[in-house]
Amino acid sequence: MNSSTIDMQTPSDFFRYRNVMLRIFLAILIALTLLSAWHTELKVGTFFTALPRVASWIFAHVVPDAAAWSRFPSMLEKLVETIFLSIMATTTAAVTAFLFAIMGSQCTRINGFFAIASRAVASVSRNIPIAAWALIFLVTFGMSAFTGYLALFFASFGFLTRAFIETIDEASDSQVEALRATGASYPHIIAQAVIPASIPQMISWVLYMVETNIRDATLVGLLTGSGIGFLFDLYYKTQQYKSASLVVILLVIVVMTIEFLSNHVRRKIL
Amino acid sequence: MALLDVRKLTKSYGETQALSDVSFQISKGEFVSVIGPSGSGKTTLIRCVNRLIEPSAGEIVFDGKEMTALRGPELRRERARIGMIFQHYNLVYRLTVIENVLHGRLGYKGAIKGVFSMYDEQEKRHALEILELLGLGELVYRRCDMLSGGQKQRVGIARALVQNPRIILCDEPISSLDPSSARIIMDYLLKIRTEMGITMVVNLHQIDVARKYSSRILGFNKGTLVFDGPSDQLSQQKIYEIYGAEAGELIND
Numbered sequence A: 001m002n003s004s005t006i007d008m009q010t011p012s013d014f015f016r017y018r019n020v021m022l023r024i025f026l027a028i029l030i031a032l033t034l035l036s037a038w039h040t041e042l043k044v045g046t047f048f049t050a051l052p053r054v055a056s057w058i059f060a061h062v063v064p065d066a067a068a069w070s071r072f073p074s075m076l077e078k079l080v081e082t083i084f085l086s087i088m089a090t091t092t093a094a095v096t097a098f099l100f101a102i103m104g105s106q107c108t109r110i111n112g113f114f115a116i117a118s119r120a121v122a123s124v125s126r127n128i129p130i131a132a133w134a135l136i137f138l139v140t141f142g143m144s145a146f147t148g149y150l151a152l153f154f155a156s157f158g159f160l161t162r163a164f165i166e167t168i169d170e171a172s173d174s175q176v177e178a179l180r181a182t183g184a185s186y187p188h189i190i191a192q193a194v195i196p197a198s199i200p201q202m203i204s205w206v207l208y209m210v211e212t213n214i215r216d217a218t219l220v221g222l223l224t225g226s227g228i229g230f231l232f233d234l235y236y237k238t239q240q241y242k243s244a245s246l247v248v249i250l251l252v253i254v255v256m257t258i259e260f261l262s263n264h265v266r267r268k269i270l
Numbered sequence B: 001m002a003l004l005d006v007r008k009l010t011k012s013y014g015e016t017q018a019l020s021d022v023s024f025q026i027s028k029g030e031f032v033s034v035i036g037p038s039g040s041g042k043t044t045l046i047r048c049v050n051r052l053i054e055p056s057a058g059e060i061v062f063d064g065k066e067m068t069a070l071r072g073p074e075l076r077r078e079r080a081r082i083g084m085i086f087q088h089y090n091l092v093y094r095l096t097v098i099e100n101v102l103h104g105r106l107g108y109k110g111a112i113k114g115v116f117s118m119y120d121e122q123e124k125r126h127a128l129e130i131l132e133l134l135g136l137g138e139l140v141y142r143r144c145d146m147l148s149g150g151q152k153q154r155v156g157i158a159r160a161l162v163q164n165p166r167i168i169l170c171d172e173p174i175s176s177l178d179p180s181s182a183r184i185i186m187d188y189l190l191k192i193r194t195e196m197g198i199t200m201v202v203n204l205h206q207i208d209v210a211r212k213y214s215s216r217i218l219g220f221n222k223g224t225l226v227f228d229g230p231s232d233q234l235s236q237q238k239i240y241e242i243y244g245a246e247a248g249e250l251i252n253d
């Protein structure tokens, strides 16, 4: 109807304005890309000329040999450890995030102070990269699975809190109002309206987080010396590339399986 | 004594006066329609009654209790005696019909019983009777997202009725419905008022519907009560005062 910035006389004015804005936007984007390439001395050409070398290296090392297969049981053990660590970090983070999300959501918050505090904590926790979380806890808890757990927990907690806040805001506004009108108390409203209305979407987020965490657990394992990430690191540094490759293959299979399962569950519940 | 006594009710949002100095009384058993153009304060008015919206000034006395003074459990107890019906039904769509209807009992429940849906046999029986009465006997265990608009609104009415309310407030209950479902809903509201004696306050967009069903009409314009009288005394002149320039279109409908 009306555009706040300039007066629109006719539709063609409007579209001319839109086109100019689009061109300016594209020009800025191209300029930024070129600038970044120049600044990082990125030589896109070098990458392409090296591509055959990269490919032949990968092919030479990707197929696991007998030595790699002999390590399969210990890999499996670490893999299971990593999966359980990820699941535990995700579920505990989800419960904590749910409590924070209830306090942070517009329609279920208790008061303004808690709402802001909860959003702030979640935002900080989300914006610290997972590797930084791992390094932070490394100082106090040393190289251990627990350090890995904490890193995954805090990163997931921040992400899930934000996702849950959005879910609650979207799903439950009108129901909350209706229940308030019947004289329902706060715990009633959470249990009878907010949870039923938003649980499928929240489960979907938790499944996504489990997938992400299994991938990230590998990286965190590199830093904390635990789980499958530790094994990968070990094989890589001792130049046993074929074993390292088997680790990666296993990871890909696990992550794809989990993705498949969670898509299936998601279709069922949503 | 009036069931609902609204005295000098005012609600402002910054510069906007959603309601200014509104006073009226409603007696037990009345069927009152509240009409007015969009933005005239109808929604604000009925939400002030059960305190979903905090009034800026004025008093609302419901059944002898000063609503604006109530806090916590006391406020919950009074809200339990006031049913509310919404334009967009406001049901928990992933739950079944019976679960939504029993939400109407939460105002009478303690924390644990309400959280875990522990309703008495008597409450469940009452809920089933009401669903039967509203023609929803076949749909008791159906999930609410499977229902038509008219059926959803009947679930909304059932939820209000299990509250055993003394008054039911309706915010444009038929604005999202097709004409035939709208008529069914209005007929049920009228039946509830005549057979159960429950007082009705209904926000409406349609003047003809207001005239047909209500004994009394309140007309609002820009937050001010400009008409309060029996439905048959709503003259063209008054309609013009309520709706301003829009009035012509409405009358020709």
Ligand SMILES: Nc1ncnc2c1ncn2[C@@H]1O[C@H](COP(=O)(O)OP(=O)(O)O)[C@@H](O)[C@H]1O
Binding pocket: B013, B016, B017, B018, B036, B037, B038, B039, B040, B041, B042, B043, B044, B045
């Ligand atoms: N939360 C709010 N914040 C600011 N203004 C509001 C809010 N709610 C309603 N209003 C204003 O109050 C006036 C009355 O609104 P409302 O009661 O919804 O009217 P109606 O239901 O008759 O359409 C309108 O001018 C509306 O813009």
Ligand SMILES: [Mg+2]
Binding pocket: B042, B043, B044, B172
């Ligand atoms: Mg309204």
